[in-house]
Amino acid sequence: MKVRFTVNDKPVSAEVEPRTTLSLCLRDHLRLTGTHVGCEHGVCGACTVIIDGEAVRSCLTLAVQVEGRSITTVEGLAHGEDLSPLQASFRRHNALQCGFCTPGMLTTAHALLTEEPHADEARVREVLSGNLCRCTGYIPIVHAVLDARVAYGGPAWTGEAHAHHGDGEQR
Amino acid sequence: MKPPKFDYASPDSLAEALELLARGQGEARPLAGGQSLMPVLAFRLAAPALLVDLRQVPGLDRIDIGPDGVRLGARVRWRDIERDARLCTAAPLLAEAIGHVAHYQIRNRGTVGGSLAHADPAAELPGIAVASDALVEVASVRGQRTIAAGDFFLGALSTALEPDELITALVLPPWPARRHAAFEELSRRRGDFAMAGVAVGFELDGNARATGTRIAAIGAADRPLRLRTAESALDGRTVDARAIAEAAAAASAEVDPADDLHASAAYRRNLVGVLVERAIARACPPPFNRREAA
Structure with missing residues (x-):
């Protein structure tokens, strides 16, 4: 079946089987x-993409279901060679090691902060609970997301000094 | 794994969707958000010949609140429920439990109809439906019918739906203004399926006596259960520490959970009692929820 949708602002089409998941299609x-x-x-969240502003698991979505929809993948977050503020924050906080979970972390966090730039640490942790990371222990990821909020119009993060003590966010 | 092969249709009317399901003779399955069906397909636990996508069927995504209660269309998503402030008063138990349902990304696609049809024994919505005496509206080319939630869930992943039937809505009856409720569950990560969960509702008369008590458990059997003995232990009594303890003990004795890799049967049995105790205590409004009163 032919399916047409938009990926990272570009119209695309693909010839897929009905059983082709969006992740496989991409x-x-x-x-x-x-x-x-x-x-x-x-379960793992690595395949998270953004469909019309909403983070979804692309392995649980069929390509044929997104006909006419607008998809953002991790490739769509950066502007050219420049890291997006969220990506730069991940780098600054060493929020990745092997990098396997990182695209899903970034797309999930981008969708969250776009809708909820004031998300607090509890909310960030709740949302990221749907994404598994086997390297970093999550703390630098949570910090990177909190630190990136300011780029989405949210509050500045001042928890740096306590980052290594696991004290969480300073307010 | 990849899903097995199937055909796909995306009808733009309910009539056409029902026609496709009927013609499928049991080999056609409806697809809404896919958050339960897609894993089932990925594990190859099912191999339908045809998926009937409901995304273009109009009207199924509505939340209507009226004299008959709250009507949640089959394609209403967790996200829609979470964001509908009217439900805090119209369906407090649902509003309270919704935060436990699935992870962020799943909530953006998972639906009411999908959860009911999938009938996971630990899913929250079936438990809420059973606790609320909700009605499941279903349709087929043969007509429409309404199934009481208590009769809908037949076992793990098993419901009273006929192969050609489609869930169109879940109706939660009107919520009495004086009914208090709480939902409690324990899961390893928030958003995971519960090891066990409990929904409690009751009204209080002037002497703090419980009436219309309903207590339901999820993850404690092969389907969501009303705990009738526990309900009887509390109903008509002053909601004090002794009544709560007796209802909790009755709940533990009443469930027959299974062992699995997440928790033993004995653990789950104990957990149900603990959750019942917490839920009743938390459901009590001030001043009844003071430590000395509870």
Whole structure:
């Protein structure tokens, strides 16, 4: 079946089987391999993409279901060669090691902060609970997201001094 | 794994969707958000010949609040429920429990109809439906019917739906202004399926006596259960520490949970009692929820 949608502001089309997941369509048909596939049954969050502003698991969505929709993948976050503020924050906080979960972390956090720039630490942790990371222990990821809020119109983060003590956010 | 092969249709009317389900003779399955069906397909636990996508069927995404209660269309998502402030008063138990349902990304696509049809024994919405005496509205080419939530769930991943039937809505009856409720669950991560969960509702008369008590448990059997013995232990009594303890003990004795890798049966049995105790205590409004009163 032919499916047409928009990826990172560009109209695309692909010839897919009905059973082709959006994750597979992005990676194998459109060669956008930034979207990672971990568990392929909706548990790990690595394949998270943004559909019309909402973070979703692309392994639990069929490509044919997104006909006419607008998708943002991790490739769509940066402007050219420049890291987005969220990506730069991940780098600053060492919020990635192997990088496998990172696309899903970034897309999830981007969707969250776009809708909720004032998300507090509890909210960030709750939202990121749907994304598994096996390297970093999450703390630098949470800090990176909190620190990036200011770029979305949210509050500045002042918790740096306590980052290594696990004290969480300073207000 | 990848899902097995299937055909796909995206009808733009309910009539056409029902026609496709009927013609499928049990080999067609409806698809809404796919947050339960897609994992089932990925594990190859099901291999339908046809998926009937409901995304273009009009009217299924509405939340209507009226004299008959709250009507949640089958394609209403967790996100929609979370963001509808009217539900805090119209369906307080639902509003209270919704924060436990799934993870952020799943909530953006998971639906009411999908959760009911999937019938996971630990899912929250089936428990809320059973606790609320909700009605499941279903349709087929043969007509419409309404199934009481208590009769809808037959076992793990098993419901009273006929193969050609589609859930169109869940109706939560009107919420009495004086009914108090609480929902408690324990899961390893917030958003995971519960090891066990409990929904409690009751009204209080002038002497702090409970009436119309309803207590339901999830994750404690192969389907959501009303705990009738626990309800009887509390109903008509002053809600004090002794009544709460007796209702909790009755709840523990009444459930028959299974062992699995998340928790043993004995742990779950104990947990149900603990959650019932917490839920009743928390449901009590001031001043009844003071430590000495509870």
